[in-house]
Amino acid sequence: MRNINMMTIMKENVNGTKAKYMPNINNTAMKKLLLAFLTLVVLVSCEQLDPRPIQDLTTEDLWSHATYGEGILTTAYINLETNYNIGLEYYTDNAVPSQPGANRLALGNWTVENNTISGWDGFYENIKYLNLFLENAKDLSYFVSDTEKDSLFNHYRYGEAYYLRAWYQWRLLQNYGGFPKDGNMALGYPIVTKALNVDDNLDLPRNTYEECVQQIIADCDTAFNTIPLDYTDRRDPYIGRANRGRGSGLAAKTLKARVYLYAASPAFGNSNPETWSRAAEAAAEAIDAAGGLADLSAYGNFNTGTNYDYIWSSSTASRNDWEYMYYPPSLYGQGACNPSQNLVDAFPASDGYPISESAAYDPNDPYNNRDSRLDKFIFYNGDEYKAGANTYVIDTYVGGDDAPGGISFLGTRTGYYLKKFLSEKVSLNVGSVTSDYKFKVLLGKTELYLNFAEAANEAFGPYDDRYGFSAFEVMEKIRSRALGSIDDTYMKSQADAGKDAFRAFIHNERRVELCFEEQRFWDLRRWNEDLNHSVKGVSISQEGSGFTYEYTTVENHEYKDYMRFVPLPYDQTLIMTNLKQNQGW
Template sequence: MKRTIIFLLTAIAVVSCEFLDPRPIEDLTTDELLGNAVYGEGLLAQAYAILNTEYIDYTEYYTDNAVPAVPGGNSLALGNWTVQGNPIGQWDAWYEAIGYLNMYLRDCKNLLYSVSDPALNKILQKQRRGEAYFMRAWYQWLLLRTYAGYPAGGGECLGFPIVTDVLSTSDNLDRPRNTYEECVAQIAKDCDSAIVLLPKWYNGSASYNNNSNAGRGSAMAAWALKARVYLYAASPAYGPSTQDLWVRAAQVASQAMDYYGGLNLHDFNYTTNNSGSLNNIWIQPEYSSNNWEYSFYPPSLFGYGACNPSQNLVDAFPVSNGYPIDETTLYNPSNPYASRDGRFDRFIFRNGTTQNGTVVQTYIGGDDAPGGLSLQGTRTGYYLRKLLNSNVRLTPGDVTTSYRFRVFLSKTELYLNFIEAANEAYGPDDATLGYSANTVLALIRNRAGIDSDPLTAGQQDQYRLDQAAAGKDAFRELVRNERRLELCFEGHRFWDIRRWNLPLDHTVKGVKITKSDLPDPTNLAPGATVSTDYCSPWETLSAVNDGFTPTSSTDNSHGKYGNWNSAGVWRYIQYDFAEPTSIAKSEIYWFTDGGGLLLPTQVYIEYYDSATDTWKSVENPSGYAVAADTWTTTVFNTVVTTGIRINFTNTTQSVGVIEWRVWNINYDSYDYVDVETHTFQDYMRYVPVPYRQTLIMSNLKQNSGW
């Protein structure tokens, strides 16, 4: 065989230099190179190197989730998508990777990794072969996800030309696209081969299976990929979307979950600095950087603010009780960021977000608005926060970095894949596979902090229960919204919209905030007349509005209110004002001695309505959570009243209060505006096969419409 110089081979430091041939590389034959672990494994390394490890998947800009900071930066979504200028996909690179992997699988079966340890040699041969099968499945999946579609003239959905052998110039390279289902079968076959050969995790103690190998394919990753592929195959955009296909997808996802270890929620996290998180199934090897923060932090944090999440996405986050913002009185349009699902503030920088002592200001004239610290500013009123590391500082003179990585496959996605498939196959509550879609979705929403009844032990989620009771169709809408939230900015939304056959056109919305010019909020309690229906005679009612700030819930230094012998009885404290007064917030500091005076078990606030001469509950309260050693805050729609009262009870003991403050709030004004209109033709549901390839390969049918 002719002597060859292989420029692409990259040595991986898993073998000793005892294997290096002393001759120059240009003097080695191809067989000699591929028989040497140092050189032969370079084929596998090159396939890994082709992985896209950019943080944000820019397809988010082609959806209703976000826009780029620079107008026109997503021209594809603005009606300028052409077959000759198609930015979606990497056909050549992915086939290049498949070519390396095919060569590795054919020529590198007997690489020598260790002369002194035959057992280790056998383990590494098996493991690396499994990685090659997994990586080939991965690149085949990328081709299928990206280029699947229906050819002009009709017929069944097509995928990509399957290539599992090493091609040469003498082979017929003009290959037709295989059917979608043929591609699914090939990917599943490679995943199954990988599962047999690979370790479940890289969490062992040996050099070949410890955490330093986290970027390599694993059996768990192969299971997760197979589940994803079957979910897409069941989707309506690619075929008949039959019951059998949904059952297949649900079964494989449940098998993957069982293989993982069943249902559990350890270490689900939203940061990028924990490569050992059990939410990670397959990740990019971690590295130290602050590039993401430079790209996506707001200007006030010394970032460029390149990604601007949409108001559409913000509105998709429910309120903390789990209900959509238009289906609950807990949502306050005058204070739209209060009492929201905890994921909202984890994923998005908004006006008022505080990080590292800096308050983000997206209101008109603020540091992070257009014309502020950056001429561009945010186009939507928001900046990307998800997966950025809050420990990274970019302050001049105090710049830090952090370890980070991209997550390719996660347990969160696996759960969501199961939920969707199980609901379509069996409905929300059928546990044929060991757990129901509803049960698994409960874990996802519980992690987000959803609780429709904070005063009851445990987390309640009445909205989820109602949607499940309403049936498959209603539950589907909840499932799709949860998928949108959990996987935002991870490259799923663009493809989910397409595979679900949802409308492609969107009007992306944003918000313009005008800051209130009224005086700062004031504690109104000291100017009120305090009264109650009962206070124990040895306690001090007047202490509750004397302006004192307690140090703890046992602080009795300034006196307190107590209603001894009131177990199970509703009591109240009332403030009366000489003139109608605007009130929008309550802060109360409860007293407890651990015995006769305890925290209340139930609370609610009322105001006096002079028009009807009745007491009415405040509207849109942010919640009545009860806690010791802190101010318990409730924000509600502003009332103009001469009286306000807080009602409370404890089912077994009495209640104590150290201080109760009530405040006016000067709300900013929110003007919701159209930012960008995304225009797609119907045929653009399917991405075009590269135009140049269709010119070269006459059998390569183009997707219809392109």
């Protein structure tokens, strides 16, 4: 998809007319070009096309049948991200890239001109598509001979457009929310809820952070009241499993909870019991909509499409590119992501205590008697892994195949490789290369539980159960999946110590559970925590039948305090004089 800056996007009206400074294309030609392009993304399963050539169709023809008009909505789905942005982890203390210097933003080289945290053009382009759909698609015909199906599908698709608009607006708010240079009120993005034309004021200022929150919530509420709650039915053609990946009422509730959680966070200047309570209530409503507080699905293949803890996910495809990128060299991968010792140390021992306090932890055998998530998420020295028909042992000790200078010259800088999201069904062994289905979880129940626990603890403390469950009870579901049926005396001790101690506990659990899911970069910022870290690794030496461990600093991160907020695109601030840049940039 081509990039279009915001001013160009906003200068396109419903008929595709451009502002006078744009190339000289008449209205009819632009209309045909725009809508001809959109038909390319229509699913092949649509009804047979009108036999007339598309250049002979009027605007009314194009908007009267889903074969054409639904292509705009489909485009907004197609443009959803399908890969986790692992690079965000390299800007935190969770991981480093195997290639030194590939994360220059964290190494003191972040400027407004070289900012890699982007999305402005793409998010606004998709909002443009959705605004066009909402303004023109009310009378789309899906099944010409069945008016009942017509009405139902139109109702659902219309609600999906509101949900997707909420999603893309959220991405703008997450990326660009912050304080301007000359103000003490947090700002978000310019709210655009219609297809603008040349007669509108196009030099829009940023709305306040709270105004953006309320706009997103309004779209989520409209979506919840319009589209199916979920798509779990096995056969139903309207709300059956074949529709998974479409926006749902449960996804709208879950997104609402996330937006309110961020809005209550300290970084945006409106953190108080009321905003935390608002976030807790939204998360509780989403949990209730999902069927109430329940056990989480057991850890397994992260690419299992029938795991309904995945509330909303991207499109699915059979792939092995993740394994090529992240498998260790001995599994024929590039080993591109190296988790940090900092992250490994955040995983508790098997008794639930931090490794610094656990009697079960042995520093001479550091990967034994650990929380089960460590084995699920990270490759470590001595780890046994079955890929396809073969079982491999990961050797990151000095001289091992997966160490620097082994099979790969780079090897691992930290002693570890990323395992989460990868599939044991995938073999990269020459002659037996296989693939597995992959998708990105955009919203999930694990995050929803953590969102509730954080907000409820801040608003009411660990044990308040006014919604039928407490922050403590929700965290029990998180911990029991990881630790089994142990008596979790450590979690109980942290809850008994009060809100502050339980906050630190929740933050660490969030770090572990959601690692590599694009959360920690934003969490550190919204919590107002220190952005600078010494990222640690381990050098392992083999001595006889055992190993010795030397912990080292791999790199130091250097952020200025204003880098808590991401800069707006520099070119946009040059074009739009009312668009205030975040402070410091």
